Amino acid sequence: MKTTIDTKTYSNYINNKWRESVSQKTITSINPANKEVVGYVQDSTEDELNQAVEAADNAKKEWRKLGQSARGQLLFKVANILESKLDEIAESMTKEMGKTLPEAKGETSRGIAILRYYGGEGMRKDGDVIPSTDKDALMFTKRTPLGVVGVITPWNFPVAIPIWKIAPALVYGNTIVFKPASEAAVTAAKVVECFAEAGFPKGVLNFVTGAGSTIGQGLADHPKLNGITFTGSESIGQRVARAASAAGIKYQLEMGGKNPVIVAKDANLEQAVEAVISGGFRSSGQKCTASSRVIVETAIYDEFKQKLIEATEKINIGNGVEEGIWMGPCASESQFNTFKKYVEKGKQEGARLVHGGEVLTGEQYDNGFFVTPAIFDEVTSEMVIAQEEVFGPFIALIRAEDLGEAIELANNTRFGLSASIFTSNISSIMEFIDEIEAGLVRINAESAGVELQAPFGGMKASSSGSREQGEAAKEFYTAIKTVFIKGS
Incomplete structure (x- = not known):
């Protein structure tokens, strides 16, 4: 099969604009099958990260107010766009990280299914009515978003893992700063293009590429972050956990297995x-x-x-x-x-x-x-x-x-x-x-x-104890608010 070589340079996506880094440096993505250049992504600075977090922080109030149903409808739009680009994105994945094209197509299809699953969450319940000891009162719970969530993903599943983190975070009302692994950042950029095309409000989804020591650690340490989800190595995951724990924010880690x-x-x-x-x-x-x-x-x-x-x-x-x-x-x-x-x-x-x-x-x-x-x-x-x-x-x-x-x-x-x-x-x-x-x-x-509809996560050093995917994602991306109402 003859393939085309895409040597495009991909920018960061901040506050709904594609922007090159002020560093004027890029990271080269190499095809592991033949060492050909697949494309280039930004080698971003801390300044770009701060802009992305600021945009997400400014957007979180209006995004929460939009309502869960409307947020779900936007995910359905992303799913349709991704489906129209399935072959292109799967080929990019194969050229960028080496898995076979049938596997890449299967993973991209899974990403589409995840988007539609969480699109459906827009019309599902976000709380429960609880009997009160006061017969004249109404007591119930409702879910409230964390706020700004940092998403750090690995190179081995450059479509499925970002989507299974980003989709539930968005439908439950959070805004996002997404940092992919550099080895698969071209494929990640193509996924973000699908979100951009769907028409999300400004600042809801932001995308920044660069070194883990600058962008990844900077995201984990950022004072305006309200939660962070990470998949990757045990050593980096432990550093993310320490930073999040020190800041008192919610964190979710998946760190591999034997x-x-x-x-x-x-x-x-x-x-x-x-x-x-x-x-x-x-x-x-x-x-x-x-x-x-x-x-x-x-x-x-x-x-x-x-x-x-x-x-x-x-x-x-x-x-x-x-x-x-x-x-x-x-x-x-x-x-x-x-x-x-x-x-x-x-x-x-x-x-x-x-x-x-x-x-x-x-x-x-x-x-x-x-x-x-x-x-x-x-x-x-x-x-x-x-x-x-x-x-x-x-x-x-x-x-x-x-x-x-x-x-x-x-x-x-x-x-x-x-x-x-x-x-x-x-x-x-x-x-x-x-x-x-x-x-x-x-x-x-x-x-x-x-x-995708079942909880996923590990025990011992494989995980921070939380679970991803299915209904379990709601437990991480939201907090429970208990409401007690009594007539005057």
């Missing part, structure tokens, strides 16, 4: 293998819910391992815009180097590399960040490769004697985002649901993936 899959001795092995490969290697393993530890009962360990290797060998790797490609490159040189580092670490720790872990070479690979999926055998739970998030196509196989040991091994991590089990035993399923320390629990399904 997600286990248990394969019990009574599992359907073909089903388990297919799900482990999809969960571990789709998007080159660059999902926070990706399967990275596969804990297999000894009775079927060797058979499962062989089937897993055989299936992995059939994966077609290449440029994600080409037809028939199953796995694209690592999203950046940084992720490429991280993957190689953990492959070497696994070898040093005494684990056995039984498949992949190699840098691909040849005409179609030499200019990109292509690797083969790595499968390590003879991994113990204390190894670094069993404890740290690789964020690449990397699976650590761990042996367990029985289900009890498997669950114990699965919980032996500071993370607790997602987990899955493959078994045909209902008692094993119930034990797993009760004992596993994860926010997303999946039975006979891959660890990656969550439906």
Whole structure:
């Protein structure tokens, strides 16, 4: 498939105007498949961030007054515009961060569905009537927006994650300052163009690109912020939490995982293998819910391992815009180097590399960040490769004697985002649901993936404890106001 190269320079969007940074500097977005330039975004200064926050702060009162129904109708308009640009935005995503075009189209479609879900929130209740001990009084709750919300998003889902944060924040009456990861900021800018075209009032949605140390940290520290939502690394998330806590504002963090899959001795092995490969290697393993530890009962360990290797060998790797490609490159040189580092670490720790872990070479690979999926055998739970998030196509196989040991091994991590089990035993399923320390629990399904209408978030170091998506989003983006009315 022949693609076009868009080398447009994208501006910040502040108070409904597209503005270049006073720094006169830009950040280059590179295609990880061939190192071609995808486009440029602004390397903004603190001054631009302050303008964006000021615009959002000035807009919050009138935006709240507009009413939930009218706000929802604007989200429906964004959904229709995004749908009309689905192919363009999906191709931009593939060229910018490497996931295959079918995956990118699926993610963009999900963004459209999220917008329509929260557009529907415009006509749903925003409180409850509560019986009062005074029979002549009316008591009820209503939801009130936080105010100005900072949105900081990663590069691995440059459409879905921003939308699942921005859409509920807007429909519940908040104004936004949005800072995307620089590695996927061109795609993020195209999404913001859809909001701009929909006709939101001035200052409701503001978009600023730039270095995390300047724009991201500056947003977290800003005195006019009323809430902040962040998805990204654990180390940066902790800094966001400290800043928000010091300011006394609401914060929401999703910080990754080291997600286990248990394969019990009574599992359907073909089903388990297919799900482990999809969960571990789709998007080159660059999902926070990706399967990275596969804990297999000894009775079927060797058979499962062989089937897993055989299936992995059939994966077609290449440029994600080409037809028939199953796995694209690592999203950046940084992720490429991280993957190689953990492959070497696994070898040093005494684990056995039984498949992949190699840098691909040849005409179609030499200019990109292509690797083969790595499968390590003879991994113990204390190894670094069993404890740290690789964020690449990397699976650590761990042996367990029985289900009890498997669950114990699965919980032996500071993370607790997602987990899955493959078994045909209902008692094993119930034990797993009760004992596993994860926010997303999946039975006979891959660890990656969550439906947009369901709460999403983790336990332990994976999350700040709050939940995103579905009705749960309302809990973060609003505060409850209790009202008591009595006649005079």
